[in-house]
Amino acid sequence: MPRADAVRNRRLLMDAAAAEFAENGMDVSITRIATRAGVGKGTVFRHFDTKEQLLAEVFSDRLEELVAVGRRLTEADDAEAALFEFMTTGVEIHVRDRSFCQAAAALSPSEASVRASRERVAEVADTLVDRAREAGAVRDDVTGLDIVLLLSAAAQAVLSIDEDPQGSLWQRYLALIIDGLRPQGAHPLPVPAPTLGRFTG
Amino acid sequence: MPRADAVRNRRLLMDAAAAEFAENGMDVSITRIATRAGVGKGTVFRHFDTKEQLLAEVFSDRLEELVAVGRRLTEADDAEAALFEFMTTGVEIHVRDRSFCQAAAALSPSEASVRASRERVAEVADTLVDRAREAGAVRDDVTGLDIVLLLSAAAQAVLSIDEDPQGSLWQRYLALIIDGLRPQGAHPLPVPAPTLGRFTG
DNA sequence: ACCTGAACACCGTTCAAGT
DNA sequence: ACCTGAACACCGTTCAAGT
Numbered sequence: 001m002p003r004a005d006a007v008r009n010r011r012l013l014m015d016a017a018a019a020e021f022a023e024n025g026m027d028v029s030i031t032r033i034a035t036r037a038g039v040g041k042g043t044v045f046r047h048f049d050t051k052e053q054l055l056a057e058v059f060s061d062r063l064e065e066l067v068a069v070g071r072r073l074t075e076a077d078d079a080e081a082a083l084f085e086f087m088t089t090g091v092e093i094h095v096r097d098r099s100f101c102q103a104a105a106a107l108s109p110s111e112a113s114v115r116a117s118r119e120r121v122a123e124v125a126d127t128l129v130d131r132a133r134e135a136g137a138v139r140d141d142v143t144g145l146d147i148v149l150l151l152s153a154a155a156q157a158v159l160s161i162d163e164d165p166q167g168s169l170w171q172r173y174l175a176l177i178i179d180g181l182r183p184q185g186a187h188p189l190p191v192p193a194p195t196l197g198r199f200t201g
Numbered sequence: 202m203p204r205a206d207a208v209r210n211r212r213l214l215m216d217a218a219a220a221e222f223a224e225n226g227m228d229v230s231i232t233r234i235a236t237r238a239g240v241g242k243g244t245v246f247r248h249f250d251t252k253e254q255l256l257a258e259v260f261s262d263r264l265e266e267l268v269a270v271g272r273r274l275t276e277a278d279d280a281e282a283a284l285f286e287f288m289t290t291g292v293e294i295h296v297r298d299r300s301f302c303q304a305a306a307a308l309s310p311s312e313a314s315v316r317a318s319r320e321r322v323a324e325v326a327d328t329l330v331d332r333a334r335e336a337g338a339v340r341d342d343v344t345g346l347d348i349v350l351l352l353s354a355a356a357q358a359v360l361s362i363d364e365d366p367q368g369s370l371w372q373r374y375l376a377l378i379i380d381g382l383r384p385q386g387a388h389p390l391p392v393p394a395p396t397l398g399r400f401t402g
Numbered sequence: 403a404c405c406t407g408a409a410c411a412c413c414g415t416t417c418a419a420g421t
Numbered sequence: 422a423c424c425t426g427a428a429c430a431c432c433g434t435t436c437a438a439g440t
Binding site: 101102104105106109118142145146148149150152153154156157158159160161162168169171172173175176177178179180181182184185186187189190191192193194196 | 302303305306307310319343346347349350351353354355357358359360361362363369370372373374376377378379380381382383385386387388390391392393394395397
């Protein structure tokens, strides 16, 4: 049973970290985050083992947004439009936040909180893919996890040439990737789909 | 006219940095690189303004490998196979080197050496795309720069779930993206192709 | 229990002193 | 002209001292 000020500080820290990461990227100092939260910097390490874990926690919070959107889209009429809207939202989440793409690339995939929410996104995505496939909108060899990885890829592609990815270039690559997902003219894939479990060890 | 030991040290530093970055990622310390090169760490900053610039220099050296491969493929008989082999080599270069994907994501696109070699890769890629297009192998709204960004994206997609990307999963996403590049069933793209110059300022 | 800030081992970068 | 390592300002993390 945690103390009242502890739960309050944890929340303050998460909020401050989310804001600082979003504004200044994942290299902001712990001191800065602690100051913004109004606590001593020692407190940060009482709530999170490491800076990476704090980043991971913020990261998976953001991913939960995407899970929520995906759940809602599960009940949409147009299964094809639903899947593509899901992907669009996913890329937007990446692009909105200065640290999100960095985090997606830098965070160890074995971080517990990251794995957990990645699993949940993949699960919703699976449902959306299945429905889109029944509607004949996507090829039958792609999975939900494929979708998650590809939308992250679309977001990252843009970073290589644009400092400030607030633009709309990502829409170009998302559209290209979506064309690759369609059943028309699909060539068999050389490698089986990944699973999250395979890398747990 | 630089002194003889200066040009020698510069080369030693580039080699040491390339090796250390490849083995340990882009977070290896300058001290470690300097030690491996057999020079004092002050010397590093005599040759490179900043650690980021050193990384950029190593990065664009690697990119030149891809330029060389692209040049050779320009004269291949099968234009379609040539383009796809170019992309395969590009992803392999990303995946081979522990730091390459990190660098692609973290380096400021305005770094001079990065911009320069990125421009040269895009140029070769343009030639390869044009030839592939004439052969009817790719849609007519993609450019060489698109290709470069997309092959980088394919490499990065894999990093999200696999610690050690020496595997072959990237082949799956490269194949998917290549399917999106084909003319069959291509939908018009919502956003025009990027140019490198646009972001110079 | 939890918070705090001084202390620690590191980092990238600078620069006075050497050759 | 170039090299060097001590010095500097910072960083993430630890921990003894406080409440």
